[in-house]
Amino acid sequence: MDEPVTISGVVENIIYRSDDTGYTVCDVESDAGEFVTAVGVMPHVSEGESVKLYGNWTLHASFGRQFRVESAEACLPVEATEIMRYLASGSVKGVGPVTAKRIVQMYGADTFDVIENHPDWLAEVNGISKKRAAEIHDSFIEHTGSRSVMMFCREYFGPATSMKIYKEWGAAAVDIIRKNPYRLCGEISGIGFTKADEIALALGVPADSSERIEGAIVYYLVQNANVNGHVCMPEDEVADGTAALLHIDREKVRSSISSMTGRRKLVIDDGMCYLDTYYAAETSIAKRLCTLDRMCPAVNSDDAERFIRILELKYDIEYAPLQRQAITDALRGGVMVLTGSPGTGKTTVVKALIEIFRRMGLENIELAAPTGRAAKRMSEATGSDARTIHRLLEMEYNDGSYPRFTRDEHNQLEADAVIVDESSMIDVMLMNALLAAIRPGARLILIGDSNQLPSVGAGNVLHDIIASGAIHTVCLSEIFRQAKSSRIITNASMINEGRYPVLTDKSGDFFFLYRRSDDSIASTVVDLCASRLPAAYGDEIADGIQVITPSRRGAAGTDALNAALQERLNPPSPNKREHKSREIVFREGDRVMQTKNNYKLEWYRDGGVSAIGDEPDGIGVFNGDIGRIERIEPENDRMVIIFDDRRVYYDFALDGELEHAFAITVHKSQGSEYPVVIIPVYGCPPQLMTRRLLYTAITRASKMAILVGRDDIVMRMVDGVTDDMKHTGLEKRIREQFSRAGGAL
Numbered sequence: 001m002d003e004p005v006t007i008s009g010v011v012e013n014i015i016y017r018s019d020d021t022g023y024t025v026c027d028v029e030s031d032a033g034e035f036v037t038a039v040g041v042m043p044h045v046s047e048g049e050s051v052k053l054y055g056n057w058t059l060h061a062s063f064g065r066q067f068r069v070e071s072a073e074a075c076l077p078v079e080a081t082e083i084m085r086y087l088a089s090g091s092v093k094g095v096g097p098v099t100a101k102r103i104v105q106m107y108g109a110d111t112f113d114v115i116e117n118h119p120d121w122l123a124e125v126n127g128i129s130k131k132r133a134a135e136i137h138d139s140f141i142e143h144t145g146s147r148s149v150m151m152f153c154r155e156y157f158g159p160a161t162s163m164k165i166y167k168e169w170g171a172a173a174v175d176i177i178r179k180n181p182y183r184l185c186g187e188i189s190g191i192g193f194t195k196a197d198e199i200a201l202a203l204g205v206p207a208d209s210s211e212r213i214e215g216a217i218v219y220y221l222v223q224n225a226n227v228n229g230h231v232c233m234p235e236d237e238v239a240d241g242t243a244a245l246l247h248i249d250r251e252k253v254r255s256s257i258s259s260m261t262g263r264r265k266l267v268i269d270d271g272m273c274y275l276d277t278y279y280a281a282e283t284s285i286a287k288r289l290c291t292l293d294r295m296c297p298a299v300n301s302d303d304a305e306r307f308i309r310i311l312e313l314k315y316d317i318e319y320a321p322l323q324r325q326a327i328t329d330a331l332r333g334g335v336m337v338l339t340g341s342p343g344t345g346k347t348t349v350v351k352a353l354i355e356i357f358r359r360m361g362l363e364n365i366e367l368a369a370p371t372g373r374a375a376k377r378m379s380e381a382t383g384s385d386a387r388t389i390h391r392l393l394e395m396e397y398n399d400g401s402y403p404r405f406t407r408d409e410h411n412q413l414e415a416d417a418v419i420v421d422e423s424s425m426i427d428v429m430l431m432n433a434l435l436a437a438i439r440p441g442a443r444l445i446l447i448g449d450s451n452q453l454p455s456v457g458a459g460n461v462l463h464d465i466i467a468s469g470a471i472h473t474v475c476l477s478e479i480f481r482q483a484k485s486s487r488i489i490t491n492a493s494m495i496n497e498g499r500y501p502v503l504t505d506k507s508g509d510f511f512f513l514y515r516r517s518d519d520s521i522a523s524t525v526v527d528l529c530a531s532r533l534p535a536a537y538g539d540e541i542a543d544g545i546q547v548i549t550p551s552r553r554g555a556a557g558t559d560a561l562n563a564a565l566q567e568r569l570n571p572p573s574p575n576k577r578e579h580k581s582r583e584i585v586f587r588e589g590d591r592v593m594q595t596k597n598n599y600k601l602e603w604y605r606d607g608g609v610s611a612i613g614d615e616p617d618g619i620g621v622f623n624g625d626i627g628r629i630e631r632i633e634p635e636n637d638r639m640v641i642i643f644d645d646r647r648v649y650y651d652f653a654l655d656g657e658l659e660h661a662f663a664i665t666v667h668k669s670q671g672s673e674y675p676v677v678i679i680p681v682y683g684c685p686p687q688l689m690t691r692r693l694l695y696t697a698i699t700r701a702s703k704m705a706i707l708v709g710r711d712d713i714v715m716r717m718v719d720g721v722t723d724d725m726k727h728t729g730l731e732k733r734i735r736e737q738f739s740r741a742g743g744a745l
Contacts, residue, residue, distance in 0.1 A: 007036060007053045007067060010082075011045050011074075014089070016636075020600075021651045022163040023637050028053065028067075039637070040069030041163050041653070044150050047089035048082045050075045063635055071154045080108045087111070093139040094132055102126055115140045142171060149173040156199050157191075160653030164188060178203060182215025186222065189596070190656065193219040193245070208248055213256040216242045217266070221275050225458040230727040231282060231428055232272040269729060278458065279729075281432040285461070286733040288435035289335055290741050293471065295440040296334030299360070304328045307356045322476050323349050327356065329472040334443055337423075337466055339450045340476030341496060342699050343489040346447055347381045349476075350419060353445060354384060362416035362443075368392045368434075370425040371624060371671040372644060378421045389420070389430060390620055393437050395599065403599040403620070407437040415442055422671045423448035427457025428730065450475070451496050452696045456623060456667055460726045468734035486510075488705050492698045495691060495718055503711055510698075512707045512714075518555035521680050521709045525561060528678055528706065529662070530568040542569075544675035547663035548697045550688040556680035556709070558663045565662035566590060577632040579639060581655040588632055592641060593661035593668065594625040598654070603646040621648055624668050626661045666697045677701035681709035681717070689713070690720040 009030035015037075016025040022043030028036045028051060038053055045051055052073040060066050077083050087100035092115075095103070102125050107114045114121050119137035123130045152174045153162035165173050165188055176183060181200035185193045193216060205212055220241050224230040233241075239257065243250040257273065260266040267279040274282075299307075308327055312318055319327070326349045330336040340346050357365055367386035369375040378386035392413070394406035407413055418438055420426070423446040426434070438444055446462065454460045466473050479493055487510030491501035503512035515521045529545050547565070551557045566587070572578070576588040586592065602616035627643035639650045641658075650658070679697045694717040698705050707714065 004054050004070060005056055005067075007038075007055075009036070009051060009053075011047050011049050011051055014045075014047055017043070018651070020167070021160070021637075021653055022166075023651060023653075036067050037063065037065075038067045038069050039635075040072070041158075041160055042069055042072045042074075043163055043166070045072060045074045046086055048077050048086035050077065060635055070158075073151065076112055078109060080104050080111075083109070083111050092136060094136045095139075099125070099127060103128075112140075152177070156195070156202075160651070161188075161190065163653075164190070180211050180215070181205065182211055182218070185215065186218050193223075207246070208252055210256060210259070213242065213246065213248070213253055214260055214265075216246050217253065217256060217260065218275065220245065221273065224727075225275075225278065228726070229427075229454065229456070229458050229460070231278045231458050232269075232274040232727050232729060234727070235268055235271055235273045238273045270732075272727065272729060274729075278428065281428050282459075282728070282730045282733050284432050285428065285435055285730060286737040288432075288438075289465070289471065289734060290737045291440050292334040292435070292438060292442070292444055293738075294334065294741060296443055297441075298333060299331035301328065304331045307331075307359060308352070310359075311352055311355060319348070319352070320345065320476075320478055320480075322474060322478065323352075326474040326476070327352055329474055330443070330445055331356070333472055334441075335446070335471050336444075337446045337448075337462070337471055337473040338476070339448055339462075339466070339473065341449060341451060341479070341489070341493055343479045343484075343486065343493075344476035345478075345480055346476060350421075350445070350447065351382055353417075353419070354382060357417050357443070364415050365417045365419065366392055366413065366415040367419050367421070369421040369671070370430070371422070371622065372646075373673070374422040374425075374671040376644070377673055386421070388622075389426070389434055390622070391618070392418075393433060395620055403597075405433055405437065408433070409436045411437075412439040413437050413442070415439075417443040417445070419445040419447065421447045424450060424452050424462045425455050425671045426461050427455045428459030428461055428728070429457070431459070431461045449699070451692060452699070453667060453670060453692055454726065456670065458726075459728055459730065461730060464728055464730035465734065467731045468738070470734050470738040488698060488701050491705075492695055495695045495698065498691065498718065498721070500715055500718055503707070503714065509701075509704050510707075511705070512711070513709075514711060515709055518682050521556045521682050522561060522564060524708050525556065525663075525678055525680055526564050526568055528708070529565060533676065541676065544703075545678065546669070546672075546674040546676070546700070547678045547680070548666055548669045548700055549663055549680045550666055550682075550693060550697075551684040552665060554682065554684060556682045557684070558660075558665055561663035561680070562660035566660060569662060577634065579632050579634070579652060579655065581652070584660070586629060586632065586639065586655065586658070586660075588629050590629045591661045592627055592629060592658045593664060594621045594623060594627075594643075594657055595659055595668075596657050597622045598657060601648055601650075601654075603643070603648045605645060605647070618646070621646075624671065626664075626672075666693050669700045670696065673700055673702050675701075675703045676706070677704070678706045678708060681707050681713045683710075683713060686720075689717050691718050694718065 007030050009028040011026050012029050013027040022041045024042040025039050028038050030036055053069050054071045055067055055069040058066050058068045077086050084100050084104040087095045088097040104111050106125055115137055119133050122128050122133035122136060149166040150162050153165055168188055169176050182196050184191045185196040200212060220238055224233055239250050239253045242253045261268055264276055267274040267276055308324055323345055326338050330353055338346055338349060354365055367378055367384055368389045369378050370389055372388055375386040375388050395403045396406055448462050465471050487508035491510050494501050513524060515524050525547055533541055547561060549556060549558055552559050570587055570589045579586045599620050601621045602619050605617045625643050627641045630640045630642050632639050637652045641648050641650055677700050
């Protein structure tokens, strides 16, 4: 890599700046008299300022020679003429060219001191009221605050992360970090405990300080929630894990746990340690489920039967016994859970309930699902509009790590009934938000396949609700005649029952291709995607193929397959721009996946935006969303990605949230369905060799499932029964709540 270059000069012109990311394009007159176009994250530089820029020269295809800035130092001007130019540039809100001239004419070189320390003096300037003087002071402090934050953080972070910290905490960031650096790993996404600990020790925080130990405890619990899905952890494990992380005595950790419990930062319940937010969420879910179930008026059995008979006569059908029970149970109380494998008629029940609810006068019926793809499928299956849960709750932009919803307990939905599909994907925090927004008296129907993998996020909500025995639950088990012709459905059902699937039948929609070695498995998967399937079914099939594999590792894992599939499906081309990040090359045309929930990303309807400054149509791109890179704009340090009908502008600073999606893991495929699914079956870690994982992968296919690999691995996965155990307390809390309410369990 080239040695960094330093350029000193004066900012002559700000060409472009993103308020969100701080990305700036500006002209600088260097001390050598050369005009330089500088690009990079520089939120704190303004026209008229003296700057020192550190970076390297680059050659842009359209804009020629540019200086790419890695870090920047800026100094406020000291001469009256430069001060006036700085203020006139618009850097300080409320000050334009005329006002700038008046202020500088009165206070000269002392202008900045007056604005910062004596803002009331500004009211002596013609045209400036006391209110406006205060606003000028606040804007100036905010601008100089960003400068101090960026300068402080550049010792530890790159400019993009420094800007993220400033956006989160504003000018107070430096004081916050100095006081408790461990808030970085708890509140700023992308910063881990190790980095926060490094900064803390550099700032002189003692190795056994309470701030360090408490920061590590929070980190341990958050990591187990985000990575392993645990809502809580055994207190002994928290003490041991934190002590090992910090290399300190276990009893010091126990003392901190006790202190945090006393301050309600942690909750200890039956030997399990919770962060207060997760404990509150579980408690709230239990209470709200009980309230919803009890406050909704029941429909008696005779009236329920009458509704069912009306629909049977109208559509000349006969509902199966379990379908009739599901409809009846949905009318008996306020909450009902409906589960079942593909082909068992869940959609038939949902369509019946929608019509019955409308016959009952419940006109406001909301359909929702955790992901956009699942909501779209729900709409197509029922003929009624469905939305993501985030859109249903009217998610708002906020600066926190978890979204804020307009719809909550203070502004509840007008819905008379809410029907939610793919409920097994809902984590504890999202379920809490959803229940808070549903008014007592409304009906809630939770639909899902309890045999699939649990949610990626913290909690095992659907499982815990069913296991509590407190909520009416119907599990459809009969595969209907029209579905029995599908080997996808029949084999999935056999796997779910612990029976080996039929691998020799080549006549249907389920195929098994035997390959012995991992390398031959991988090469066959690539050939199927790139040539064999398009040759057999036409090129149009290509967009409907999804490779779903158990693991990221190995020759047939996502890492290796994505590299091989990119090379075959979207090879390098002079006509396709690229962007390299973390040794990954993103290329125009690549299929990519969002790997974490980002509640701040703005999106635009595909084709409905001409410039980044246009008003967005919505916000939020979520873990598992798959899109395609439409174009890469090095001049703007961003990529443009299309997710279904949403166009998103991705700053390069966010590319750590993206990975290729030619091949994805089974866990990431949850809630989605694809016309053609190709599944490598090969030796991988034992925790992934499970029946539930294989079942989930196969049921992602709507038209064709192709397994490539070893039949003995298929059998081992069918035999691999695990309970996908997550540490949660929701089942217990639901039981306790319904018991207190006097209900029979």
